[in-house]
Amino acid sequence: MIEDQQLILSTEDYSLLTDLYQLTMAACYVGEGLEDKPASFELFVRHFPDKFGYLIAMGLAQALDYLEKLHFTNQQLEALQNTGIFAHAPAKFWSLLESGRFTGDVWAVSEGTAIFANEPLLRVEAPLWQAQLVETYLLNTINYQTLIATKAARMRDVAGKDAILLEFGTRRAFSPQGSLWAARAALAGGLDSTSNVLAALKLGRKPSGTMAHSLVMAIGAIEGSEDDAFSAFHRYFPTAPLLIDTYDTIAAAERLAEKVKAGKMEVTGVRLDSGDLAELSKKVRSLLPDITIFASGDLDEWEIVRLKEAGACIDGYGLGTKLVTGSPVNGVYKIVEIDGIPTMKQSSKKATYPGRKQIFRCQENSQILSDRLGLAQETANSNEQPLLELVMQQGKPVNPPETIETIQKRTQASVASLPPETRRLNDPIPVPVNISNALESLRLSWIANH
Amino acid sequence: MIEDQQLILSTEDYSLLTDLYQLTMAACYVGEGLEDKPASFELFVRHFPDKFGYLIAMGLAQALDYLEKLHFTNQQLEALQNTGIFAHAPAKFWSLLESGRFTGDVWAVSEGTAIFANEPLLRVEAPLWQAQLVETYLLNTINYQTLIATKAARMRDVAGKDAILLEFGTRRAFSPQGSLWAARAALAGGLDSTSNVLAALKLGRKPSGTMAHSLVMAIGAIEGSEDDAFSAFHRYFPTAPLLIDTYDTIAAAERLAEKVKAGKMEVTGVRLDSGDLAELSKKVRSLLPDITIFASGDLDEWEIVRLKEAGACIDGYGLGTKLVTGSPVNGVYKIVEIDGIPTMKQSSKKATYPGRKQIFRCQENSQILSDRLGLAQETANSNEQPLLELVMQQGKPVNPPETIETIQKRTQASVASLPPETRRLNDPIPVPVNISNALESLRLSWIANH
The missing domain is CATH 3.20.140.10 (nicotinate phosphoribosyltransferase)
Known part of the structure; x- marks a missing residue:
């Protein structure tokens, strides 16, 4: 039938x-x-x-x-x-x-x-x-x-070979299969990895990702604070970057920096998903000099150039909507x-x-x-x-x-x-x-x- | 595996x-x-x-x-x-x-x-x-x-309830599954039918379509002329619209009009895919007053409005690229x-x-x-x-x-x-x-x- x-x-x-x-x-x-x-x-x-x-x-x-x-x-x-x-x-x-x-x-x-x-x-x-x-x-x-590979190549070209470029577009891709093909073309075009679990596994790659605001909000609401959410996630995924912009980005970074200084927590990376990414990233870098800083939120090749020109301290970019649609x-x-x-x-x-x-x-x-x-x-x-x-x-x-x-x-x-x-x-x-x-x-x- | x-x-x-x-x-x-x-x-x-x-x-x-x-x-x-x-x-x-x-x-x-x-x-x-x-x-x-249904609803709204709106986007859709979902959302949003055979059959609908330039070029090259291509296609699909813009749109319409007048051919519709669609459609209407005129080629709700304001004689629109991408x-x-x-x-x-x-x-x-x-x-x-x-x-x-x-x-x-x-x-x-x-x-x- x-x-x-x-x-x-x-x-x-x-x-x-x-x-x-x-x-x-x-x-x-x-x-x-x-x-x-x-x-x-x-x-x-x-x-x-x-x-x-x-x-x-x-x-x-x-x-x-x-x-x-x-x-x-x-x-x-x-x-x-x-x-x-x-x-x-x-x-x-x-x-x-x-x-x-x-x-x-x-x-x-x-x-x-x-x-x-x-x-x-x-x-x-x-x-x-x-x-x-x-x-x-x-x-x-x-x-x-061809569209996606070209966009990925352009993003890689302006970001430079050392930048970490992650494909985050699945939720905005035009159909589930569209998200798989986007992930393939993005990787082949120059990105490092994809958050799409199915695409990564089908292509024999390791999927990548950080955490979402909802975890901060859910654990924060029940256990008491944003820091409880960070500690909880860190317990099971000690190398995963923490998303620090749910409430006050700089305050969250300051508290993490204190923990790192006190030897209470090893933080490998953070992600910024809102606000003035250039300014925030510089402040976060000064507070947490040794960690990897990821940025996300409607980024494309133009925005990567703008951030770099503004002296942003960004090591990795999460690329979604503007990579996989348009x-x-x-x-x-x-x-x-x-x-x-x-x-x-x-x-x-x-x-x-x-x-x-x-x-x-x-x-x-x-x-x-x-x-x-x-x-x-x-x-x-x-x-x-x-x-x-x-x-x-x-x-x-x-x-x-x-x-x-x-x-x-x-x-x-x-x-x-x-x-x-x-x-x-x-x-x-x-x-x-x-x-x-x-x-x-x-x-x-x-x-x-x- | x-x-x-x-x-x-x-x-x-x-x-x-x-x-x-x-x-x-x-x-x-x-x-x-x-x-x-x-x-x-x-x-x-x-x-x-x-x-x-x-x-x-x-x-x-x-x-x-x-x-x-x-x-x-x-x-x-x-x-x-x-x-x-x-x-x-x-x-x-x-x-x-x-x-x-x-x-x-x-x-x-x-x-x-x-x-x-x-x-x-x-x-x-x-x-x-x-x-x-x-x-x-x-x-x-x-x-x-939601994107596709909204675009389809907007196109239907400006085209009016009597216009024939056909979904032609499969070749530009973002993946095969993207084309199926686009066809579904476009129909549910107000279009009449889709050229996507699989989508139409899965949804229990009849697919629709006309003919391509390649048929005119292939049959024309072997059998001699554009008119041979029209006659051949008409033989097997007597109610399918003919695509008349491969070489000279008005010349093709004039020859068809002669055949219609002489009772040699019943033409039900034509499609225009290039040139000044408003002007061409008016001329074609004067030559072939009783047929359905379809237009296609990067059309969207804005272009439909422009064509209507220019007094175009267009009964049906083929909607592809700008419906299913963006x-x-x-x-x-x-x-x-x-x-x-x-x-x-x-x-x-x-x-x-x-x-x-x-x-x-x-x-x-x-x-x-x-x-x-x-x-x-x-x-x-x-x-x-x-x-x-x-x-x-x-x-x-x-x-x-x-x-x-x-x-x-x-x-x-x-x-x-x-x-x-x-x-x-x-x-x-x-x-x-x-x-x-x-x-x-x-x-x-x-x-x-x-």
């Missing part, structure tokens, strides 16, 4: 996690005898989120996992038939779905790679109906994880070749480049100089590296999944390879993306012929 | 879908012998997203489903133990989790109800460890669905009473009201005049209606889940009951929320005693 008002999502469901038109178009392709024509689609981002100079590609692992497992159950086909929408669809459509798997090739840039506008993160080469059908899911996973990465997935014929779109402001493409990155001394967007069949110059690699062949992944650590290192190297004007927060300038002569010729000849 | 790099989410996993500190605090409560103290937590929103005059409460169904099913497996407990984080936790913590279920009561406003800042959408009354543990998941589901609803979940003692927080800008509360809504002729935020034990005046109802008792739902249709009707009535200045997009003024004398006295006496 498909119907389920609670919207519980299982792996089996993923084949139906698509826009209706992907299925109606597939039926149309079958009817026209075009379903198996070799097609190539590319996934790219036309316009970046405001003030983003680069994007960090992320989400490929989940995309490949989806492609590998894609299939339809009889129950799903029945549910589709019962909608009545496919009354005029050819019978062969159903047998195609019934036995259908994803049998195509995928070329993609590695997760953790910096990319720029109009550069394909991924290309699917598959029978037309398959390449079309997978659009919605691929965009969903890559758009979101304006999206608006990736699109467009057909670039069908049956050997390059295609492009001419709609105003939404025109695309025709043909299967490759990104040739020109790098010197680990610094990106420029990119060249060319055709897939072009060869790289001696100082260039092609970024799109074959990651899935005939429906099977070419390599085993990478670890988060590997991807995190790649992200770090990617960001370090960018020019300062691309990394800066204010008015960043993207790395120049030159269009190859061959690609420009193809585009012009396409226009001349249409 | 918990570890799973693909982050597949199953219902079993939900107990670990929480911030680490919920579990460490639970262990601390056990150690202090406080785990079963009766506690009350309330979920509310301090500050609304920019320019929102009201919120439509949503996500309760998924919250209750989570509470009802909550339990820990041995495998999960083992994974937690293996982190080493709980080395000093009392042994009883593990037996508590092992046998633990949610056994508390929940009071909540019905889904589809308009609420204002600081009004509790939900109150959990349960043993302290349980009430604390569920915070993260409850916030996750209610924050997101700044979040920042709901919080705060302890308000422990062991019969009211609690509150005094941090700067983050102070809370103490005690278990009720919203008393004063309404006349189906119009909201004002709300009174009082204590739960206060009685309603004759012209007031209490909004928080008992929805879960001792861990069991009081009523079966509501249908989307029921919730959608409630949303519609809620929005209709708001004053015009609360509904408007520019500088909306929320309905006045008065603090009852009893609540204010409690707050003052709490402050006096601390």
Whole structure:
């Protein structure tokens, strides 16, 4: 039974996690005898989120996992038939779905790679109906994880390599699964750990966290004071940071400092979640010079810069709402070749480049100089590296999944390879993306012929 | 085995879908012998997203489903133990989790109800460890669905009751599950249907959609022209709208109009996805006066108003990116009473009201005049209606889940009951929320005693 008002999502469901038109178009392709024509689609981002100079590609692992497992159950086909929408669809459509798997090739840039506008993160080469059908899911996973990885990379970049960056966004993430994917992309983008227990355990990491105001309020109400709450929590979690801003931050810090001086308590860290974080952190540092000071509360890369400029004494940042929500990465997935014929779109402001493409990155001394967007069949110059690699062949992944650590290192190297004007927060300038002569010729000849 | 790099989410996993500190605090409560103290937590929103005059409460169904099913497996407990984080936790913590279920009561406003800042959408009354543990998941589901339902209600409000509003956000939603929840909340908030096949089928609805540029490009490239693509799609889906902006919108409309006049084709609708939608829609209407015109492309409530003011001839709107992403609803979940003692927080800008509360809504002729935020034990005046109802008792739902249709009707009535200045997009003024004398006295006496 498909119907389920609670919207519980299982792996089996993923084949139906698509826009209706992907299925109606597939039926149309079958009817026209075009379903198996070799097609190539590319996934790219036309316009970046405001003030983003680069994007960090992320989400490929989940995309490949989806492609590998894609299939339809009889129950799903029945549910589709019962909608009545496919009354005029050819019978062969159903047998195609019934036995259908994803049998195509995928070329993609590695997760953790910096990319720029109009550069394909991924290309699917598959029978037309398959390449079309997978659009919605691929965009969903890559758009979101790329957004979060990029934000995480930006936060790491401004916070510096020694800052402790914690992912605290689960309560604000857009759905439970959204919180898992956010945690993965945040870690791969440069954060140190996540408070999300499930995400951490699934990724083989140790979850992290401090304590909440409610503990101070609950134990304080029953046992008498904020200090009783601190002592209680410290008893079971002696290395966990204490949250000291429930009532009077500085008063709490002063009392802790006295206990530390008197040798009554070993405090390793505190968290500040409200008030003037820069000023409070300086006072807390003077009272408790040897502890780790964490700050949280609607922080993002801009606020980290502001705090650092204000001389805040903050060692670690809890990053939540502004990391895991906000304006999206608006990736699109467009057909670039069908049956050997390059295609492009001419709609105003939404025109695309025709043909299967490759990104040739020109790098010197680990610094990106420029990119060249060319055709897939072009060869790289001696100082260039092609970024799109074959990651899935005939429906099977070419390599085993990478670890988060590997991807995190790649992200770090990617960001370090960018020019300062691309990394800066204010008015960043993207790395120049030159269009190859061959690609420009193809585009012009396409226009001349249409 | 918990570890799973693909982050597949199953219902079993939900107990670990929480911030680490919920579990460490639970262990601390056990150690202090406080785990079963009766506690009350309330979920509310301090500050609304920019320019929102009201919120439509949503996500309760998924919250209750989570509470009802909550339990820990041995495998999960083992994974937690293996982190080493709980080395000093009392042994009883593990037996508590092992046998633990949610056994508390929940009071909540019905889904589809308009609420204002600081009004509790939900109150959990349960043993302290349980009430604390569920915070993260409850916030996750209610924050997101409330955001989407509110946006959907705003879009419906400005588009008018006759407009066709379609949810097209899956490719931009934050994770696959995020897209399902977005579809649910959007329908319950006032949209007509969703393109998300899985969401539609799970909710017992018919999915909707048109066609994509890729079909025009693929069939056009092989069979020769845009018109061939239209004819092909029309053959199998004679009532589906045609997407006419791949090359030249007006030229495509003119050719379709000729076919319609000549009786060669029955066109029921078209979609415009780029260009000047107001101008194009007027021209298309003059060419094809009897068809349904859909528009899409980064539309939101502001853009709908702009299009209507520009005299656009648009019957239906495809709503995606700006419906399902963006700044979040920042709901919080705060302890308000422990062991019969009211609690509150005094941090700067983050102070809370103490005690278990009720919203008393004063309404006349189906119009909201004002709300009174009082204590739960206060009685309603004759012209007031209490909004928080008992929805879960001792861990069991009081009523079966509501249908989307029921919730959608409630949303519609809620929005209709708001004053015009609360509904408007520019500088909306929320309905006045008065603090009852009893609540204010409690707050003052709490402050006096601390």
